[in-house]
Amino acid sequence: MRQRKFTHKILWIATLMIYLYLLTKLILFKGGSVDFEIVRVQFMAFLHQPDLIHTRTVNLTPFQEISRDWNSLSLHRPGTAIHLVGNVLAFIPMGVFIPVLMGYKWLSGANVFLLSLLLSLGYEVTQLLTGMGIFDVDDLMLNTLGGLIGYIMFTMVIGMKQLLVGGESRVAKKNYNAKESHV
Template sequence: MNTKRMSGGMVIAAMLAIYMYIVVKVILFKFHSIDPHFIKQQLKAHWHSPEMIMDQLTFRANLVPFHVIFTYFEQATLHSWVNFAGNILIFMPFGMLLPLLFRGMSNPWLKVLMLSFTFSLGLETSQLILAIGMFDVDDLILNTFGGLLGYGMYRAWMMTGSPLPRNNGKPARS
């Protein structure tokens, strides 16, 4: 593996790590600082009283697919549209960066689907466990769709003959 390609991979990996940090920060902590003491308190409270998590799942969570999405369309407020679009847009870079980092992977759309879903599930579960948001199955749907849409944009970009480094003079398999 040549040095230029290896350094390009490290840059993409760094971009993915920074992107994921920003997503965690924005989704879990909004625009506040990350408070390790608060996180420790929340984890400790839920460890000793796991029924708190069940209460949140029962009374605050959305476990009905498309319930909130349909509400966005019914209400059509600025807040609902920002939330709808934001859940998609925030995951699009994820779908673009993964195939750049793991060039030549088999079934890339399936891997992007699974990794987008898993990353989103981790965020939603963290909101539940830390009681710093609401677990919402529709966020899983929209985030995963955003990852796939990002992958679709990556594919379209690759088909146009992008200036990305190529493997043996050919575009990366995807």
């Protein structure tokens, strides 16, 4: 049983690594081939010329891009919907990986919030420092929301499983003792 649990955890970790690779490919390399040498070269260029930070496009105004994308949603501009929905969908798996790998503790939701935010912040700061994208506070919010939606969906599935399959109830139950008189 212990070996099975260990194997199960290793599979989850391997799946998490694949997910993070694909997420990095999507966010930093815009779906192209992953080449961390490019990231290193871009970062070293920034270190040699820190004034490059002023040439980067940055959005620090919450809801600016979200409202712009929302207002321009149409069938003729599918990129806006992809930006809105894609940022949320990309982080939904985080809402599953975190509670599974960290255990189903009552603070799992807070862990999902914090780790989704930190992972998204890591990508956004990397984009800022390397110029491989745009630092956008709205992306932070949408990515974190995606992690929380994934967590809510995960807890709903676990709850439905416990209802359908059964499991320990959190309600205290009184054990029946046949030797006691019952009136």
